[in-house]
Amino acid sequence: MPSQISTTLPSPEKLQEARAKVLARIAAAEASRPAFEGIAAPALLAVSKTFPAESVLALARAGQRDFGENYVQEGLDKLLACRAFDPDLKLCWHFVGPLQSNKTRLVAEHFDWVHSIDRLKIAQRLNDQRPEGMPALQVCIQVNISGESTKSGVQPAEVAGLAQAISGLGRLKLRGLMAIPERLDHPAKQSEAFAALRACLEATNLGLSPEKQMDQLSMGMSADLELAVAQGASWLRVGTAIFGHRAG
């Protein structure tokens, strides 16, 4: 469990207002960008880490369906709490954090998406552990697009091979690429990192058969979502701009 569980919770009204503002930012950015063929329209993934199920439920009442978590146990507790509260509420849960092999089963059995695949072994375990009765697990490959040695993710040159291998796993559906680019003060430089992830997706798709091609770019967070949308982002992973600052 993370140590930084928030102590003061944002009210439901505040959460709903903040979400509306983020949606307006996304829509404005989308309106002034070119269409990117083959890439899904931008959508909001609310990253609820460190915030409780009641905050998730407040946003769900305003129409938010997609939620992201980056600690397995915390995310699992939260999604089970939401299901217990309302079994008919169909939320979509995305795992966006670092994934160790001893935690893959919980993710395979309970989540809908994994954005942070960074090696074949993790993909194979998720594939083997995905229950028969569930739809394929939707996955993205995490790419170390800024080349930082401290960041997780595969190097761009390794994406094509990993994508080929994952696309052969029947219980997974390879959907796209994810990155957490280095935070830069220079907007043009920041945009280059997002553009590089899109170029990587386009290049990788050339090697995949049409029905296996990826349509998702998971990039852009609270501070830089406009730049990401302008470069083709489909999943905007937003925490702080909705929930406020995480305590700790």
Ligand SMILES: *Cc1c(COP(=O)(O)O)cnc(C)c1O
């Ligand atoms: C926490 C987190 C986010 C959200 O970041 P904010 O800056 O709070 O919007 C997005 N992606 C990942 C992988 C995260 O861990």
